[in-house]
Amino acid sequence: MGGQGLPGFGPWVVYLWWLVMNGVRASRRRRARNLTVLAVTQLAFGAMATLGAMAASASDIPTARTVTGGTLTWAVSDVLGRPGDGSTADKAKIEVSGGAEKLSDGAVRFPAKGGAFDPATGRAVVTYAGSVTLTVEHRTVSVAAPQVLVDGERSALRATVTGPAQVHGTAVAIDVARLAATRPHLTSGSVSWADLAATATEQGAASLAPLTTSTGSLGPVSLGVTVGESADPDAQRELALALAAESPTPSASASVSPSGSPSASPSTSSCPSPSASTSGSPSPSASASTSPSTSPSASASASTSPSASASPSTSPSASPSASPSNSPCASPSPSPSESPSETPTDGGPSTTYTTIEAANSNTLAKTGDGFLVPLTMAGVALIVGGVFTLRIARRGGYASDDF
């Protein structure tokens, strides 16, 4: 929208300029040059307006939102093993600082410091404050300033890990673990991912090695953030930067172990199947038609199919398909979950449960064109410019009186 003012205004500025020039009695040659410049400028502005119109119709709106708060809960002590099984867990000491807090079950909660979440793509980057120091006998490893990146298979937990195994002189953030990104749970203004299975990367395992002999699965990671009301270009930039930053070494052990995931969802891959619609498989819908219908209200005679209530066999963490974060898994719609059984035989309209599919649309349908207004403005500007130019052309002939 901002660019439209320029092409609309441009010709007038040029005319003003020309009139001022004309006030000074310019020579014919000079005036000819001025007019040529005028005509060319007018054409250029027309072209600019057209280009502006095209650009306006394909404008990119920032969709990412700033993270305004939230927490990261990481059962970091799981790397030490279970207390009481003779592992290092019994001897370990866990200390937190910088805003992190220790929960009763041994997990550590970090407060969110900043970040961005894009509801259009489902990608997120959240940075957290605080650090946790694990001490087993004399060996100490500290994990500071975690950062979570949610981007399909590239989802990762980064942190600055310092300890005996630190190879570099200065601590740098490394990818500690790969995360099995599940579908986020969305409520108004907040996004959360529950119990993401974390698998240590080679680097992460090496960093934590002094504490534990077990590698592989780290404690599950849960995070929830609140996001700003509206999209923010800064957040978009931050997210783009975080996504562009290549992880140091994409290790071969990036595959995710389903066993480590406490969420029994079928969604260890980055593209979880929509939970609500998967349950709409043929068998429940078949039972729906044979089941006795409860019709509480006489007016609507709504027969709520029990398949709706019987279906929540999916994990609680995977939210139903309404989440807009389905673009990383933009697969063709797996199953039309809709029951096409619109069968009120005697005219009693039926009411059945249905859900929209995931991965179906990332945006609402485009129902209008943005170029009409700029195009019309450009057209009017061209006509006005043309009329003025013609008038000037007529006037020029009588200048001979002056000589």
Add this chain to the structure above:
Amino acid sequence: MVADQRATTGVVDDEFWEPPWRPVVRGAGEILITLGLLFCLFAAYEFYGRSWRIEAEQDQVDSVLDRQWKEPGSAVPVDGQPIARVHIPKLHRKWAVVEGVTTGDLRKGPGHYPGTARPGQVGNMAIAGHRIPSVFWDIDRLRDGDAIVAETKTGWYVYRVVGLRKVLPTQVEVIAPDPFHPGARPRTPMLTLTTCNPKLQNWQRLVVFAELDRAQARSQGRPAELEEAR
């Protein structure tokens, strides 16, 4: 006109001397006016012409729908084929809604987001339509309590508007089964209209939410809401 003068005078004389740059400027001016007119005419065609084309398509789709409803059995929605009729008595409008929201589908009239609920189902029946005079041009005039009536082969479903919202195109939660609690299990049958906002622009979407008020069988005749509007 001026060119004629020069042609008749032939030789340059003082009275009608024409500077040599004048034909150039005149030509430029004429080109500018022509281009401007073309731009304006094209814009007008895009606006009124599309509106007119959709009206023509609607006539055709409407008759297809009538034919479908005469046949026995219930039709599975096919992309681009009509699935229901939607009336907005306050605006004195009705459309045959086609399945699908691609550009091609929306060329025929309002489109039903695939996979969303069908009329009367618990969930959200989401419909997209162009913001042009023959479609959803003035749905911003709808207010809470206004009726939106969906007509199917078997019955009438009277929805009442419960809210309007302006959102970004990416906020697809408005067509979630429960648009007010995205991710939650829907409990009521909803109907949602989406169109571009503001008028003649497309950087926002205007969304109208409506909730099912009552349903009545076809055998009970047209709902009173439609008769009132007549």
